[in-house]
Every structure is written in structure tokens, then in C-alpha cells.
Amino acid sequence: MSNTVFIDGAVGTTGLEIRDRLAGRSDITLITLDESRRKDAQARAEALNSADFVILCLPDDAAREAVALIDNSHTRVIDASTAHRTADGWTYGFPELDPGASEAIAAAARVSNPGCYPTGFLALVRPLVRAGLIPIDWPLTVNALSGYSGGGKAMIAEYEGGTPAPAARAYALGLAHKHLGEMQKHARIEHVPIFMPTVVNTYRGMLVEVPLPLYAFPRRPTLAACEAALRDAYRDSKIVRIADGDVATVHIEDDAGTDRLTLRVCGNAESGQARLIATLDNLGKGAAGAAVQNLNIMAGLDPAAGLTL
Numbered sequence: 001m002s003n004t005v006f007i008d009g010a011v012g013t014t015g016l017e018i019r020d021r022l023a024g025r026s027d028i029t030l031i032t033l034d035e036s037r038r039k040d041a042q043a044r045a046e047a048l049n050s051a052d053f054v055i056l057c058l059p060d061d062a063a064r065e066a067v068a069l070i071d072n073s074h075t076r077v078i079d080a081s082t083a084h085r086t087a088d089g090w091t092y093g094f095p096e097l098d099p100g101a102s103e104a105i106a107a108a109a110r111v112s113n114p115g116c117y118p119t120g121f122l123a124l125v126r127p128l129v130r131a132g133l134i135p136i137d138w139p140l141t142v143n144a145l146s147g148y149s150g151g152g153k154a155m156i157a158e159y160e161g162g163t164p165a166p167a168a169r170a171y172a173l174g175l176a177h178k179h180l181g182e183m184q185k186h187a188r189i190e191h192v193p194i195f196m197p198t199v200v201n202t203y204r205g206m207l208v209e210v211p212l213p214l215y216a217f218p219r220r221p222t223l224a225a226c227e228a229a230l231r232d233a234y235r236d237s238k239i240v241r242i243a244d245g246d247v248a249t250v251h252i253e254d255d256a257g258t259d260r261l262t263l264r265v266c267g268n269a270e271s272g273q274a275r276l277i278a279t280l281d282n283l284g285k286g287a288a289g290a291a292v293q294n295l296n297i298m299a300g301l302d303p304a305a306g307l308t309l
């Protein structure tokens with residue numbers, strides 16, 4: 001049976017990536033609006049209410065508006081924006097994050113797709129918090145690099161508009177980035193992390209890092225214990241992989257162009273200092289790949305259908 005899917009925001013950066021992943025699938029029928037009607041509220045309302053599933057690839061306010069336009073109990077929603085990631089009544093769409101998460105997504109009518117940076121941060125940290133290796137009241141820090149497509153069409157135009165762009169640009173210096181609440185809530189930690197993002201002059205890809213002074217934690221976990229906890233947490237996943245931490249370098253390109261999420265526990269076993277490192281594509285597991293995975297799960301299909309692994 002084919003499921004009807006409407007992507008609201010289908011010609012934006014994330015929307016196009018989702019369309020690419022769904023094109024040609026016999027189990028999905030896409031509902032599309034032509035250029036003259038794609039921002040027309042009435043046309044959108046009709047499409048939103050006729051689809052089995054809608055995927056919102058819109059700015060936050062437009063995503064809230066789209067949800068308000070749905071007036072039937074049949075249409076199920078995946079929102080790729082930040083609007084509902086900590087909202088009541090929404091299921092957080094990270095199937096690998098905690099036991100039972102995939103089942104909750106399968107049953108949900110409203111699913112919020114995780115943010116790109118929180119995807120890397122949470123994948124690294126949540127299993128270690130759950131296992132008691134990271135104390136819930138520890139003041140965590142997260143450093144991250146993102147390709148410029150993370151900023152959507154406006155940032156792509158800025159980087160590709162002809163004016164020389166910086167090789168790397170640190171931002172969110174006021175420590176109030178929109179992803180902080182989501183990171184704290186879904187890691188189930190007591191304090192917002194100090195988050196230090198940098199946009200780099202490459203189109204896509206992310207490298208998200210959490211440094212840990214393991215020697216200072218009450219349980220003094222080893223690097224090996226941290227890696228074992230991650231391997232155990234993701235043992236059934238085809239999408240989240242644990243790679244060897246004993247490497248000389250890790251690259252932002254490692255998982256660019258894929259829907260994978262790769263985690264490493266690097267560091268110095270003697271000093272008890274760790275660098276947890278996640279690589280992913282901001283448009284893959286950080287956005288479109290995750291949305292398609294959630295759609296697959298909600299529709300009862302193979303979770304990895306249509307993904308590049």
C-alpha cells in the first residue's frame with residue numbers, strides 16, 4: 001500500500017533532500033504543489049489535510065502555522081524545524097536515543113525531528129548519562145563544526161554569492177543558541193551545556209565533540225567503558241555506528257553525503273581525558289535522513305529504506 005506524503009517547504013534545502021530520498025519509492029506517493037501555489041495557505045491546507053504524512057521543512061513560525069492548518073485526526077506530522085522539539089504532545093524523533101523510542105515514534109501522530117547539532121551531542125552523551133558514567137549535574141561542553149548548508153538557503157546564498165567567505169566562523173557567542181533546550185531536555189541533564197558552534201566553508205557535514213575529564217567523575221570511567229556503553233546502546237542500529245577511537249584524525253567529510261552517524265571515543269587512557277566525537281551530515285541524519293527514517297518507522301516500513309548508509 002502506498003502512503004501519501006506532502007513535504008511543506010519542498011523546495012528548501014531540507015525539503016529537496018527529503019524529496020530526493022523519497023523519489024522513486026513505490027511505497028510512497030508524493031503530493032506536490034507547483035511554484036505558484038506552494039505558499040498559498042488554502043492550497044497548503046488542502047495538501048496538509050489530504051496526506052497520510054506531512055513533513056514540515058519550514059521556518060519555525062511557518063511550521064506552527066502548518067500544524068494549525070491540519071483539522072483532521074488522520075494526518076501524521078514530522079516537523080524538521082525547531083518549533084516542537086521540547087513541546088508537550090510531541091514525540092522526539094530520535095529512534096536510537098533511548099529504549100522504547102522507536103516504538104513511541106511508530107505510534108505517534110506528531111514527531112519532532114531532532115536538530116542537527118543535538119543529534120551528534122545526544123548520541124554521544126545520552127547513553128553515558130543513562131549508564132551513570134556522566135553525572136547528570138556535570139557542566140558539559142560541546143564544540144561543533146557545521147557545513148554552511150546548515151543555515152539553509154540564506155546561508156548558502158551568502159557563501160556562494162561571490163564574496164569570499166571565511167574559512168571558519170564561530171557564532172552563537174552569547175551562549176543562547178536555539179538548540180540548548182533540546183540538548184538539555186533529551187540528554188536528561190541538569191544544566192544547559194556550553195555550546196560552541198562554528199560554520200566552516202564546506203557545503204555539508206558536521207563534526208560534534210564533547211570533551212570529558214573522566215578522571216574527575218565520581219565513577220572514574222575508562223575510555224573503554226565509555227566506548228562499551230555506546231556499542232551496547234547502538235548494537236541494533238544500521239545507522240549509528242561506533243568507530244575506532246584510536247585514529248590520528250577525524251574529518252568533517254567522513255559522513256557527508258550519507259545518512260550515517262559515526263561515534264568515536266578518542267582520548268588519553270592514562271590521563272583519563274576523553275574526546276567524544278560524532279560525524280554526520282547536517283542534511284542527512286541531521287535533517288532529511290532522520291525525517292525519512294521517522295517516516296519509515298511511522299509507516300511500519302524498514303527504518304533504513306531510502307537512506308544512504
Ligand SMILES: NC(=O)C1=CN([C@@H]2O[C@H](COP(=O)(O)OP(=O)(O)OC[C@H]3O[C@@H](n4cnc5c(N)ncnc54)[C@H](OP(=O)(O)O)[C@@H]3O)[C@@H](O)[C@H]2O)C=CC1
Nearest residue numbers: 009011012013014057058062080081149150152153282287
Ligand atoms: N539546513 C539544515 O541543515 C537543517 C535544517 N533544519 C530545519 O529545517 C527547516 C527548513 O530548513 P532549510 O531547508 O535549511 O531552510 P530553507 O530556507 O533552505 O528552506 C525553507 C523553505 O521553506 C519555504 N517557506 C518559508 N515560509 C513558507 C510558508 N509560509 N509556506 C510555504 N513555504 C514556506 C521557503 O520558501 P522560499 O524558497 O520562497 O524562501 C523555503 O523553500 C528549518 O526549520 C530548519 O531549522 C533542520 C536540520 C538541519
Ligand SMILES: CC(=O)N[C@@H](CCC(=O)OP(=O)(O)O)C(=O)O
Nearest residue numbers: 080081082115116146150151199
Ligand atoms: C550552520 C547553522 O547556521 N546552523 C543552524 C542550525 C541548523 C538548523 O537549521 O537547525 P535545526 O537543526 O534546528 O533546524 C544554526 O546554528 O542555527
